[in-house]
Amino acid sequence: MTKSISLNTLWESATPTELVFNSDKLSHLPEAAKRYLEHTIAPGTKLASAVRLKMHGEIKLKKWIPFKAEQVICWEHGFIWSATAWMNGLPIVGSDRVIDGVGAMQWKLLGLFPVMTASGADITRSAIGRLQSESVCLPSVFCGDDVLWTSTESADLDSNLHSSFVVQGEKAELDFTIESAKPRLRQRTGCLKTFKLPRWGNPDGAEFRYVDFGGTLEEDRTFCGYTIPTRLRIGWYFGTERFESEGEFFRATIDDAIYR
Incomplete structure (x- = not known):
């Protein structure tokens, strides 16, 4: 599969599965991981290998500007995010995209005049990091035997959950904050709050290196048996004061999601 493929081609490349989500198979996982997966995937839902998203929002390019976008995430091959x-x-x-270990971005004014084009090893590695973070929109990938979980409960009634896995040859170390309880109702939940x-x-224009990246997930909705974040604020330096002042660059609302 080449890096020039279309959204439709990537979507059609996804291999459907007959496997379904069964919470009885989660008994070996930390309690917070079970709670998250039971919240995000309904019983009997087919374990999808791809998701197709429609979204709108704002992206920061010196100033905040509006966008509309469609995205396909196919776990076997990568993702394409196509936007205006x-x-x-x-x-x-x-x-923006990464397909089979090759990342690239290309933007044109009026669809004709190049504004930004980038590729190479650093762009690929960064794009794979984006794919790792957007696994929260395809939570079926967390049901694989190759995903390692650890968790700790915190005093504020939330759980800190860590997920480790490999995708496109790069190891992901993903930290989640999971809502553990609704104090008034004493109801245990698994809603994802941050990642x-x-x-x-290189968000500051310096040398490429690993930088804390993440976001706050403010709402969720259910599509095709998957409950996923649908209002997100995302950027660099997450977890520090720099996120609010200079790191945040992406605010999105997911309008629709279908799974395959």
Whole structure:
């Protein structure tokens, strides 16, 4: 599969499975991991290998500008995020992607005049980090035997959950904050509140290196048996004061999601 494939081709490349989610098979996992998976995947839901998302929001390019986008995440091959953003009323059309270990981005004003093009080893590694973070939109991948979990309960009634796995040859170390209880109702939940991971990048224009990357997940909705975050604030330096002042660059609302 080449890096120039379309959203439709990537979507059609996903291999459907007949395996379904069964919480009885989670008994070996930490309690917080079970709670998260039971919250995010309904019993009997087919374990999808791909998701197709529609979204809108704002992206920060010196200033916040609106965008609309469609994205396919196919765990076997990678992702394509295809978007149109508007700067000073003019459309900038392009995509970010990583396909089979090759990352690239390309953006054109009016769809014709190049604004930004990037590729190479650093772009690929950073794009794989994005794929790792966006696994929260395809939570079936966390049901694999190759995913390692650890967790700790905290005094504020939330759980700190750590997930370790490998995708596109890069190891992910993903930290989640999971809502543990609703104090008034004494109801245990598994709603995902934040995520964080070390992602390869150079947000300050310096040398590429691993930088804390993550986001706050403010709402969720259920699509096709999957309950996923649908209002997100994402950026660099997550967990520090720099996230609010300079790191946050992506605010999105997911409008629709279908699974395959």
